Amino acid sequence: MSVLEMKNISKSFPGVRALQHVDFRLCEGEIHALMGENGAGKSTLIKVLTGVYDKDEGEIFLKGLDKAALIRSPQDAQNLGISTVYQEITLCPNLSVAENMYIGRTKGMLTNWKKINDKADKILQQLEIPAKARQQLSSCSIAIQQMVAIARAVDMDCKVLILDEPTSSLDENEVEKLFTLMRNLREKGVGIIFVTHFLDQVYEVCDKITVLRDGQLVGEYVIEELPRVKLVAKMLGKELDDMSDIKSEALEYKGDDASKVPVFEAEGLQSNAGIKPFDFYINKGEVNGFTGLLGSGRSECVRAVFGADRVINGKVKMNGKKVKINKPIDAMKNGIAYLPEDRKIDGIIGDLSVRENIILALQVLKGFFRPFSKAQQYKFAEEYIKLLEIKTASADTPIKSLSGGNQQKVILGRWLLMNPEYLILDEPTRGIDVGTKVEIQKLVLKLASEGMSVTFISSETDEMLRTCSRMIVMRDRKVVGELTGSDLTQNKIMSTIAGGDK
Amino acid sequence: MGNTKSNRSIALFGSMKQLIIPVAALAVLILFNLIADPSFFRIGIEQNNAGNPVLSGNLISILDYGSELAILAIGMTIVTAATGGQDISIGSAIAIAGAVILRILCGTESAPETMKAPIIVAFLVACVVSMFFGAFNGMLVSVFKIQPMVATLILFTAGRSIAAWINSNRLPIVNEVEFTYFGGNIPGIALPTPFFIAVACVIIIALVLKFTNLGLYTQAVGINAKSSRLNGINPTFIKFLSFVILGLCVAVAGLIKVSRVSSINYSTIAKDIEMDAILAVALGGNALSGGKFSMTASILGAYVIQFLTTTLYKFKVPSNALPAYKAIVVIILVVLSAPVVREKLSSFWKKIRVSKKEAS
Numbered sequence: 001m002s003v004l005e006m007k008n009i010s011k012s013f014p015g016v017r018a019l020q021h022v023d024f025r026l027c028e029g030e031i032h033a034l035m036g037e038n039g040a041g042k043s044t045l046i047k048v049l050t051g052v053y054d055k056d057e058g059e060i061f062l063k064g065l066d067k068a069a070l071i072r073s074p075q076d077a078q079n080l081g082i083s084t085v086y087q088e089i090t091l092c093p094n095l096s097v098a099e100n101m102y103i104g105r106t107k108g109m110l111t112n113w114k115k116i117n118d119k120a121d122k123i124l125q126q127l128e129i130p131a132k133a134r135q136q137l138s139s140c141s142i143a144i145q146q147m148v149a150i151a152r153a154v155d156m157d158c159k160v161l162i163l164d165e166p167t168s169s170l171d172e173n174e175v176e177k178l179f180t181l182m183r184n185l186r187e188k189g190v191g192i193i194f195v196t197h198f199l200d201q202v203y204e205v206c207d208k209i210t211v212l213r214d215g216q217l218v219g220e221y222v223i224e225e226l227p228r229v230k231l232v233a234k235m236l237g238k239e240l241d242d243m244s245d246i247k248s249e250a251l252e253y254k255g256d257d258a259s260k261v262p263v264f265e266a267e268g269l270q271s272n273a274g275i276k277p278f279d280f281y282i283n284k285g286e287v288n289g290f291t292g293l294l295g296s297g298r299s300e301c302v303r304a305v306f307g308a309d310r311v312i313n314g315k316v317k318m319n320g321k322k323v324k325i326n327k328p329i330d331a332m333k334n335g336i337a338y339l340p341e342d343r344k345i346d347g348i349i350g351d352l353s354v355r356e357n358i359i360l361a362l363q364v365l366k367g368f369f370r371p372f373s374k375a376q377q378y379k380f381a382e383e384y385i386k387l388l389e390i391k392t393a394s395a396d397t398p399i400k401s402l403s404g405g406n407q408q409k410v411i412l413g414r415w416l417l418m419n420p421e422y423l424i425l426d427e428p429t430r431g432i433d434v435g436t437k438v439e440i441q442k443l444v445l446k447l448a449s450e451g452m453s454v455t456f457i458s459s460e461t462d463e464m465l466r467t468c469s470r471m472i473v474m475r476d477r478k479v480v481g482e483l484t485g486s487d488l489t490q491n492k493i494m495s496t497i498a499g500g501d502k
Numbered sequence: 503m504g505n506t507k508s509n510r511s512i513a514l515f516g517s518m519k520q521l522i523i524p525v526a527a528l529a530v531l532i533l534f535n536l537i538a539d540p541s542f543f544r545i546g547i548e549q550n551n552a553g554n555p556v557l558s559g560n561l562i563s564i565l566d567y568g569s570e571l572a573i574l575a576i577g578m579t580i581v582t583a584a585t586g587g588q589d590i591s592i593g594s595a596i597a598i599a600g601a602v603i604l605r606i607l608c609g610t611e612s613a614p615e616t617m618k619a620p621i622i623v624a625f626l627v628a629c630v631v632s633m634f635f636g637a638f639n640g641m642l643v644s645v646f647k648i649q650p651m652v653a654t655l656i657l658f659t660a661g662r663s664i665a666a667w668i669n670s671n672r673l674p675i676v677n678e679v680e681f682t683y684f685g686g687n688i689p690g691i692a693l694p695t696p697f698f699i700a701v702a703c704v705i706i707i708a709l710v711l712k713f714t715n716l717g718l719y720t721q722a723v724g725i726n727a728k729s730s731r732l733n734g735i736n737p738t739f740i741k742f743l744s745f746v747i748l749g750l751c752v753a754v755a756g757l758i759k760v761s762r763v764s765s766i767n768y769s770t771i772a773k774d775i776e777m778d779a780i781l782a783v784a785l786g787g788n789a790l791s792g793g794k795f796s797m798t799a800s801i802l803g804a805y806v807i808q809f810l811t812t813t814l815y816k817f818k819v820p821s822n823a824l825p826a827y828k829a830i831v832v833i834i835l836v837v838l839s840a841p842v843v844r845e846k847l848s849s850f851w852k853k854i855r856v857s858k859k860e861a862s
Contacts, residue, residue: 054849308732329734338732346732351725351793356718363715364734371715414733 002063003028003191004049004082004160009058011044013401016393018044021058022217024210026160026191028063031182033202033223034195036212037235037433039391039403042195045212046164050077050084063159075104081159085149085166093138093145097124097131101152123155124148127181143170150178154185161185162193165431167201171293171459179205197433199228213237232434261320263453264305264336264422269314271304273297276478277313280305282422282453287444289456289464292474292497298457299341300477302424305455306331306338308346318421332365335421339411339428341457343404347411350400354392355381357399358413365418384413389439405432412440422453429458441467461493473497520787523838524802527785527831531809535816542816550687552679557692560812565693568808569700570755574775575782575804576707577748579795584720584744585643586792587650588780592752594661595635596772599628599756601665604766607681608674617678629753635661636749637742644741658776666768676764685762696758703754704801711797720744724792774825778807781828784835 004026011019019041026032036042047053049060051071059068062080071077077084091100098113098120106116120133129147131140137148146166153161163182167175182192182205194206202209202223209226211218211234218234226234262281270277275297282288290298303309305316307325316325318334325331331338340346349357358381359372366372372380381395388409392402399410408428415423425444429437444454444467458464464471465488473481473496481496535542545559574592581589606624607617635657642653684695711717719740722730727737755775760766784790785806786799807828814827837843 306732327736328732329736332734340729340732345726346729349722349726349729352718352721356722360718360722361733363718368715368719369713371713371718 001028002026004063005061006045006049007059007061009045009048009060010056011048011053012056014393016215018215019048019055020215022212022215024217025220026193027208028191029186029189030207031186031192031194031205033206033209034193034212035202035209035231035235036218037405037435039214039406040212040235040433041215042212043164043403044215046084046162046193046195049160050074050082050162078104078156081157082162083153083156083158083160084162084164085146085153086164091137091145091149091152093136095137096133097135097137097140097148098133100137100148101133101155105156123151127151127154128177143174146170147174147178150181154181158190160191160193162195164195165197166194167196167198175201197431197437199231199434202231203228211235235434262317263319265317265320266305267315269301269304269311269316271300271309271311273300273303273309274477275300275304278479280472280479282455284453285448285451286470287448287454287456287468288470288472289458289468290472290474291457291461291464291493296474296497297477298474299426301472301474301479302338302426302455302457303340306336306424308338308340329364332361332418332420336424337361337415337418337420337422338424339408339415339426341426341430343408343411343430348399348407351398353396354385354390354399354402354410355395357410358384358417361414362417380417384410384417387416388413388443405436408432409436412443416447420452422455423447424455424457426457427459428456429460429463437463461490465490465493520796520799521802523787523835524785524799524806528802528806528809531806531813535813539816542813547692552682552686552689554687554689555692556687556694560816562694564805564808564812565697567696567811568805569694569696570758571775571778571782571808572700572801572804573703573751573754573758574748574779575786575800576703576797577744577751578779578783579786579788579797579800580716580720581650581744581748582780582783582788582790583724583792583795585650585741586724586790587643588776588783588790589639589654589745589748590651590776590780591635591639591654591657591661592748592755592779593772593775594658594665595632595749595752596756596759596775597662597665597766597768598635598668599632599753600760600766600771601668601768602628602631603757603760604674604676605668607676608669610670611674612672613675613677615677617676617681621681621684625753625757628756629750632753632756633746633749636745636747636752640742640745643745644738662768665766665771669766673765673767681761681764683761685758685760699754699758703751707797717795721794725794777825777828778811779804781832781835782807784832 002025006022006024009019009022009024022041022045024045034042034045044053048055049071051073054072060071062069069080071080074084092103095103098117101120101123102116117133124131124133127147129144129151131144131148137145140148150163150166166178170178182194185192194202196202206223208220208222209231210220211231213235263284265281267279268277269280278301280301290301292298300309304311305325307327307330311326316323323330323334325334328338349360355377359377362380363372378395384390385392385395390402390409390413391406399407402410412428428440432440441463444456448454456464456467468488470482470484471488471493472479473483473493475497483492483496542560545557545561547555548558550556578588578592581587603624606619606627607621608614609618639654639657642648642656643650684699686695687693688695719730719735722733722735723737723740730737755772759772780790782804783800785803786796786801788795788800810828810831811824814824815821819827
């Protein structure tokens with residue numbers, strides 16, 4: 001019995017046909033994965049369903065309604081029992097947790113906040129979310145904010161629950177909790193649409209898969225009938241070459257200056273972001289990484305290296321020479337580039353064009369009084385659009401209208417254009433499809449083989465195992481270990497993270 | 503690469519699109535005047551006070567007074583882009599700049615026979631003082647992170663008193679005719695000087711935008727200050743700089759203002775001009791919340807505002823009723839630029855285009 005049917009949905013944006021005649025069917029009590037590469041149209045389909053976008057064509061049918069549902073705004077969708085938790089947090093950080101859970105849902109002029117706070121606390125407790133109703137949302141970690149968003153959706157007694165990349169900022173424990181919650185809701189007959197890039201998670205909880213590619217429907221499959229390799233092939237539209245072996249294929253950097261003097265070396269480095277002082281070095285042509293649980297301080301470490309947070313202590317050397325890095329421009333002048341973890345807040349300049357976003361860092365480095373000519377800017381932009389296969393209508397398209405993965409490629413292009421000696425990538429593959437992930441990993445290894453030093457951070461351990469030759473393990477904002485060679489295994493990393501000193 | 507050219511022309515059209523609002527507003531005003539009273543557009547030749555023949559008429563006065571507004575709109579656009587806020591103290595700051603010029607030219611006398619210093623010296627001192635007050639505003643906004651409107655409210659309130667204090671509350675008068683050239687006409691040239699000063703300012707800002715990264719940096723900071731910092735830009739400095747640049751524009755406008763009357767009235771000089779300057783930026787289709795901007799559209803916007811003011815004067819609207827009429831324009835503008843209306847309009851256009859296609 002289907003609870004939702006979308007028929008023949010089409011939607012275009014200037015220069016892009018985001019959806020072309022897509023059908024989608026969701027049954028009661030099932031968890032349905034919506035899969036596709038970045039820009040395949042997943043987010044657009046979700047936004048059409050929830051009334052964020054007006055569809056150009058097509059109809060939506062819901063159980064209990066005899067004619068096509070009219071969904072013009074998120075409010076309409078909510079009233080029809082469609083709840084959404086988006087990839088990016090869409091709550092108000094300046095309000096309390098309870099206010100966020102009940103915003104827009106109180107009736108009448110007067111609100112009994114005490115009652116609402118109590119109700120919110122109860123739900124948070126049921127779902128084992130470590131947050132208090134009266135706490136300001138911005139004081140919670142991103143993971144907990146995400147869970148509050150889910151709690152809000154769950155509490156709205158929905159028929160259709162959409163989870164758009166809910167797990168991308170959660171650690172494994174939290175993901176497990178979420179899955180338990182999802183299974184409970186499935187028992188109650190809720191239809192869940194689950195959008196994710198994590199294949200493991202799809203095979204763990206989902207019943208059915210619908211695959212989109214380039215705005216078109218590829219097909220709907222029962223999970224048992226679609227093994228992983230086939231799924232990936234369907235998403236990419238081609239057979240995937242062996243991902244697990246990219247490292248052995250890649251050339252190792254064999255310059256004679258390798259591992260003589262470290263490209264970058266820090267001693268007792270500490271920033272105001274609350275990490276313990278740490279020592280760190282990277283050799284020419286080396287790929288290393290920081291690993292650890294979410295919030296273990298791995299991002300804070302690289303931010304200290306780049307001067308993104310205020311450095312309060314420590315000595316830093318580049319190629320053996322002492323340098324001072326207090327702010328990002330200092331690091332850039334020393335040939336360090338940093339791709340930040342939060343693309344939306346720290347990475348893109350939303351309203352500026354792809355071209356301006358690409359040239360920005362190099363332009364700043366070149367100087368205020370020496371702007372690139374327009375022709376030069378287009379040359380750079382088009383070079384990297386081609387090199388990184390960025391899907392954009394033109395070099396003048398505002399970056400915010402690109403899909404997440406393509407935005408990330410633009411930011412990557414920005415730093416590659418600077419031709420850095422040392423490239424720091426903090427979660428470059430977060431929220432990005434499998435194909436692009438492999439591309440980025442391959443690119444990292446290629447750059448390293450040409451002599452660039454790269455620090456690679458990812459929540460996915462296997463991704464780091466494929467790229468890094470040395471891993472620094474963090475726990476509780478402290479470096480607790482370093483692994484190389486044969487120690488680089490999933491198990492060894494896990495046990496180091498968990499800690500054997502107790 | 504075949505389609506890159508057409509892509510670029512689309513981009514050009516994109517920035518041209520912003521000019522639609524001021525151009526449309528101008529067209530409406532012109533049309534209105536053509537129907538109501540075509541004599542509005544008459545240009546005559548008159549003798550000015552110094553006995554030189556000069557052009558006169560409504561269009562000339564729009565060119566004249568619109569120019570000081572255009573100069574201020576340049577600075578206001580940059581402040582708006584970088585900080586996402588506006589400076590409401592420019593009227594008071596003009597009073598200060600004017601007072602400084604008169605203080606230098608007249609010394610401590612109220613109406614000296616000859617000027618005590620060359621005009622250029624007086625102007626340069628006014629530039630320094632205005633940039634200092636701009637820096638004060640900029641400091642409050644960039645370092646102390648105070649909302650621009652609130653931060654500039656301080657100078658808005660205190661500015662005119664400071665101006666009066668500079669000249670110990672005297673109203674100095676400059677007697678030399680040379681000084682009237684800046685707000686009036688240079689002998690032998692029929693067009694008002696402010697227009698030429700504005701042209702010079704426009705050329706300077708065009709060169710600055712072309713040969714420096716001011717445009718890129720201010721827009722980047724206005725859109726996403728955090729990410730700008732991670733790209734090596736110093737957002738604090740850029741915001742600070744924007745106010746200093748506005749200070750420079752204020753000094754130029756101040757010179758024109760005091761030159762017009764060869765004296766000053768502390769409480770009325772450049773009164774409410776901040777609202778017109780902000781309106782010029784808005785009329786140019788620039789988001790008052792900062793970010794992307796079009797300088798051309800702002801400058802055009804300034805002249806359109808002046809066109810409106812002059813039209814209203816022509817129809818004998820008393821000057822204290824002017825703000826009410828301008829408010830109507832603001833309402834229309836704000837409504838038109840609201841995302842909801844824009845979406846409706848664009849889908850409306852789409853429908854028209856589709857039906858046209860089907861018809862053909």
